[in-house]
Amino acid sequence: MTVDGVSEAAATGRRVTGRRARTRANLLRAAFSVFAAKGFGHVSIEEVCEAAGYTRGAFYSNFAGLDELFFALYAERAELIAEQVSSALAQGGPDLDVPAAVDRVTEVLLLDRDWLLVKTDFLVHAARDPEVSRSLLEHRARLRRAVADRLARARGHTEPPAVLGTAEDAAHAVVAAYDGVTVQLLLDRDVAGARAWLKQLLTALLTEGSTEPAAHRRG
Numbered sequence: 001m002t003v004d005g006v007s008e009a010a011a012t013g014r015r016v017t018g019r020r021a022r023t024r025a026n027l028l029r030a031a032f033s034v035f036a037a038k039g040f041g042h043v044s045i046e047e048v049c050e051a052a053g054y055t056r057g058a059f060y061s062n063f064a065g066l067d068e069l070f071f072a073l074y075a076e077r078a079e080l081i082a083e084q085v086s087s088a089l090a091q092g093g094p095d096l097d098v099p100a101a102v103d104r105v106t107e108v109l110l111l112d113r114d115w116l117l118v119k120t121d122f123l124v125h126a127a128r129d130p131e132v133s134r135s136l137l138e139h140r141a142r143l144r145r146a147v148a149d150r151l152a153r154a155r156g157h158t159e160p161p162a163v164l165g166t167a168e169d170a171a172h173a174v175v176a177a178y179d180g181v182t183v184q185l186l187l188d189r190d191v192a193g194a195r196a197w198l199k200q201l202l203t204a205l206l207t208e209g210s211t212e213p214a215a216h217r218r219g
Contacts, residue, residue, distance in 0.1 A: 024062045027052045028073050036114035040070055040121040067125075071135060074122045077115055078139040082146050084108045098206045106199040109178070111191055116182050140175065147171035170206065177201040 030052035034043050045066060049059050063069040088104035126132040148171035177198065185194040 020062065023054060023058055027054065027059060027062060027069065028076065031069055032073055032114070032118060035070070035073070035118045035121065040066070040118070040125055067132070070122060070125070071132065073118065074136070075139060077110065077119070078143070081110050082139075082143045084110060085143060085146055099203060102199055102202045102206065105202065106195050109195075109198070111182065111185060111194050111198075113185060113189060113191070116186050119182075120186065144168070144171040144175055147174050173205050174202060177205060 027048060031043075031048045034047055034051050038047075043066070045056060045059055048066070048069070049056055059069075063072070085105060088101060088108055122136070126136045148167040152167035181194050181198045181201065184197070185191065
């Protein structure tokens with residue numbers, strides 16, 4: 001049987017796929033809130049299911065366990081950050097205006113404290129699991145490649161300081177600056193201060209130094 005040229009089985013399959021995608025998204029959203037509040041290692045599958053309003057069966061139809069859910073959550077945010085950085089650096093045509101690019105990156109970059117709590121839990125978890133560590137390193141490498149690619153294409157127009165060496169070295173420095181600022185944000189909860197300090201650090205890293213005094217001296 002067909003409806004508007006689409007078989008009933010195909011239509012049903014799309015409905016099931018769409019429903020499963022919504023279930024998965026709801027589980028991830030609920031898990032994010034529970035992980036941020038209690039921390040990974042202190043959360044059960046039952047608590048995630050209760051927060052999302054689903055049964056254990058719905059959970060296991062989407063995830064093998066909390067580890068898989070946790071990594072899916074991390075991957076989702078890591079992809080968002082990589083896209084934010086790539087998009088911000090890609091604006092402005094072939095000639096990279098470093099100060100303008102830094103402004104765009106620091107304006108849009110995800111600096112959410114709940115996410116940072118979950119990310120920190122994940123880092124500790126990954127440090128104890130070689131397989132998870134490899135996956136995490138791959139996501140971090142993707143972010144660095146996005147930054148390095150844009151910096152490399154800008155060479156001849158805007159040169160990073162010689163002390164940074166290659167575009168890949170500069171990308172490592174950018175990611176390290178982001179990591180440092182987010183650690184501080186976890187402690188002082190000052191998002192505006194974190195954005196100002198990140199802008200200062202990135203400007204200093206990617207040019208011969210900022211001509212403006214630091215807005216904040218981080219402790």
